[in-house]
Amino acid sequence: MDFDYSPKTKELQQRLLRFMDEFIYPAESAYHAEIAANSAAGKRWTPLQTIESLKPKAQAAGLWNLFLPVDSAEAAGFHGAGLTNQEYAPLAEIMGRVMWSSEVFNCSAPDTGNMETIARYGSEESKQRWLKPLMDGKIRSAFAMTEPAVASSDATNIETRIERQGDEYVINGRKWWISGAGDPRCSIYITMGKTDPDAPRHSQQSMVLVPADTPGIKILRPLNVFGYDDAPHGHMEMVFDNVRVPVGNILLGEGRGFEIAQGRLGPGRIHHCMRLIGLAERSLELMCKRASSRIAFGKPVAAQTVTQERIAEARCKIDMARLLTLKAAWMMDMGGNKFAKNEIAMIKVVAPNMACEVIDWAMQAHGGGGMCDDFPLAYAYTCARTLRFADGPDEVHRNAIAKLELGKYAVNPKPVEMPITRGC
Template sequence: MNFEYSDKSIALQKKLKDFMETHVLPIEEEIESFHQNPANAWKRWPGLEALKQKANDAGLWNVFLPHAYGDLSPGLSNLEYAPLAEIMGRILWSSEIFNCSAPDTGNMEVLAKYGTPAQQERWLTPLLNGDIRSAFLMTEPDVASSDATNIETSITRDGDDYVINGRKWWSSGGMDPTCKVAIVMGKTDFNAERHVQQSMILVPMDTPGLKIERALSVFGYTDSPEGHAEIVLDDVRVPKANLLLGEGRGFEIAQGRLGPGRIHHCMRLIGMAQRSLEIMAQRTVQRKPFGRTLDTYSSIRQEIALSACEIEQTRLLVLSAADKMDKVGNKEAKDLIAMIKIVTPRMALGVIDRAIQILGGQGVGSDTPLAHFFAAARILRLADGPDEVHMSQLGKNTIKKYVNNTHV
C-alpha cells in the first residue's frame, strides 16, 4: 500500500489550504452568525457566489468528481481527493464554496455515470457550474428505511409519463432556495425480486404535487440554507425520459453513488476531528486551573495523545478504502467502505467530546465549532446507513471469509 499523494493532489492541497486561510477562515464567524439569525432562515449568505467564483478561478472547483468531465473537473481519484475533503471538513459549510457539497456531489456522480445526454445537459451541466443545487429523496418516515427495500413510494408508468406518490424525509438539500431538482428513489414494480423493485427518477422541484411539508432540524441545527426537508409527492407526474438508467436499476445506482460519498463524509469527519484536536491542544496552554496550565496534567496529555492516535488510525483506514476503490472498484472495496462508515463517526464523536470537555462551558456554545461538529458527526452514524446495518453486513462477510478457512 502506498498512500503517497500525487503531485496533482499535493499542489491542490496547498492551494486549498491557502484559499481557506485567506478567504474562508476570516469570514467564518460572519457566516455562522448570518445563518444562526432566524431572520435569515433558508437564505444564502450574500457573498457566497462571489466566493464560489474565486474558488472556480483558482482551479478549486468540482475536485470531488473521480473522472474528468470536460473542463469542469480535474479528474481526481478518490485517494487524490480524500485529503481535500479533510481540509474542507474543518469548516462545515465550506464544501459548497468549491462545489463539493453533499448531496450535490453524489447526484452529480449519478448523472455523470448513469445519465442520458439530455439529462446531463439539463441537470448535470448547471450543477457542475454551481448554478443550481439538488436534493436526494430516499428515506421515508413510515418505514424502516435502514433497509431501503422497505420504501413505499410508488413510481407508476402512465403512458409517456411516470406518476410518483409517497412521503420522504431527511431530504438533504431540499430547503435550499436554489434547489431545482431531486433524485427520487421509489418502486416501479412491487412484485419483482426484492432488489430490482426500485428505480430512481429525476423530479424538478417545481413539479405540481411536490410539496415541502416542513424543515427538519438536527439537534436544533437547521443547517440553513440547504437544510433537511420532509416532502410529500402527490400524483407528481414527470416524463418517462426522467427515469435514470431503467426500471429496477435503483439499487445498482445507489451502490455506485454511496461508495465515493462515504469516502467524502469520512474524510470531512476527520477534518472535524483534526480541528477539534487543535482547538483542545491550544486551550490547554490558555487555562490555569488550580495553579497549573492544563497541558501539565497527565490526564489531559493522555486525552490528546489518544485523540491524535485515533485520528491517524482512522485517516489511514479511509485512505486504504479510497485506494482500493480506485484500484478494484466499489464492490471489491465494500468491506473497507463498511469499516470506515462504522469507525469514523465514532472516532470523531470521541475526539470532539474530549475537546468539549477540555474547553468546558466554551465548548458547548457557539463560540467554537465543536457543538455543531458533534451534531454533524452524530447524524453520520445514521446517514448513508446506520452502524448496525454496516456491522451486520461486514460481520456476515467476515464470517463467510473465515468459516471454511482451516489453515493455521
C-alpha cells in the same frame, strides 16, 4: 498501496490550504453573523452571501468540482480536476475543517453524489439540463430516499410508488431527512421508489429525476438536528402527491435503483469520512490550544494527565481513521466499489465514531465554552453524530462487516451486498 500523495494532490493541497487561510477561516464569524441576521429578519431560507461571494474566488483559484472522479467526468464529457478517489480524499479532509466550506468549492453533499449519479447514469439530455448547471454552481439538488413510515436502513422497505402511466411516471410517497431540499436553489430531486413491488427484492426499486417545480411536490417542514435547522440547506419532510414526470427521466431503467445506489454511495462515504477527519483534526487543534492556555488548580489544563491521555488517544484515532479511509479510496480506484465494500463499511463505522469522541474530548477541554457557539465544537458534534446515521447507520455497516468476516470461514459462503441507505 503508496502512502505518499501524488504530486497533483500535494500541489492542490497547498493551494487549498492557502485558500482556507486567506478566505475561509476569516469568514467564519461573518458566516455565523449572516445566519443570525437572516434569522432575525425572517429570511433563514435564502442563500448565504458569505458563501456565494467566495465561490468565484474558488473558481478563479482552480479549486472547483474537485470531487468528480475520472470515470464520471469522462462519462459526462466534462474535464474537471481529474482526480482519483485517493487523490481527492486529502482535499476533502482540508475542506472538512470548516463544515460549510465544501460548498464554496462546489464539493458539498448531496450535490456531489447527485452529480456523479447523473454523470454515470443520466441521458445526454439530463446531463445538459441538470448536470451542467450543477457543475457550474447555478442550481442545487437533493436525494429523496428516506421515509418516515419504514426503517429506511433497509432500502427494500421504501414504499414510495413510481408507476408508469403511458409516457409518464406517477410518483406517490412521503419522504424525510431530504438534505438540501430547503435551499431555494434546489431544482432537482433524484427520487427512489418502487416501480415493481412483485419483482425480486433488489429489482423493485428505481430512481427517477424529478424537477423541484413539478406539481404535487409539497415541503411539509424542516427537521432540526439537535436544535439546528441547517438553513438554508435544510433536511426536509416532504410529500409526492401524484407527481408526474416523463418516462425519459428514469435513470438507467426500471429496477436498477440498487445498482445506481451502489455506484453513488461509495464515493460519498469517502467524502463524508475524510471531511470528518478534517473536523476531528481541527477539534484536536482547538483542544490543544485551549488546554494550553487555561489554568485549573494551579496549572494548565494541558498538564492534567487525563487531558494528555485524551490528546494522545485523539492523535492515534485520527491517524488510524485516515489510513483506513485512504486504503478504502485506493481500493475503490483499483477495483471499484464492490472490491472495497468491506473497507467502505469499516470507514463508515470508524470515522464518525472517532470524530464524535475527539470532538467530545475537545468540548470537555473548553468547559462551558464547548457547549455554545463561541466555538465551532457544539455544531461540529451534531454533524459528526448525524453521520452515524447518514449513508447507513453503524449497525447496518457492522452487520455487513461481520457477515463478510464470518463468510471467510463458512463452508458455502454467500455474497454480501454493500448496505444501501440514505445519502445525506
